[in-house]
Amino acid sequence: MTDQAIEQEIQAKGLTAPRVTPADVESEIAGEYYFVAGDGIYGAAHKDGDHEVQAFPQSLDLLTFCVLSLRNGFTVTGESACASPENFNAEIGRKIARQNAVNKVWPLLGFRLRDKLSA
Secondary structure: OOHHHHHHHHHHOOOOOOOOOHHHHHHHEEEEEEEEHHHHHHHHHHHOOOOOOOOOOHHHHHEEEEEEEEOOOOEEEEEEEOOOHHHOOHHHHHHHHHHHHHHHHHHHHHHHHHHHHHO
């Protein structure tokens, strides 16, 4: 069940108490960035001035990361690992990685809301 489907069910049941919504989560995201682990190795080597990147396992090109930058500057990450190289699809990997990162935002906003409600 998607976040939107759950939100629709909550609304249909008339549950109106303060809560974190999918729109709240999305509004907190200021930026999103994607890369595969192989890109990270390549970038780190060049940052350190090493222009000859050592060989690394090709499986690192199957590990996709999403970094979400939130409005307050905090960051969360999500990842997606593909077991079979033949099934790797960059777009699907980014979608899964993003959803895994978004899932980390929910409890942060829940904590913030609980603080407000307890004040």
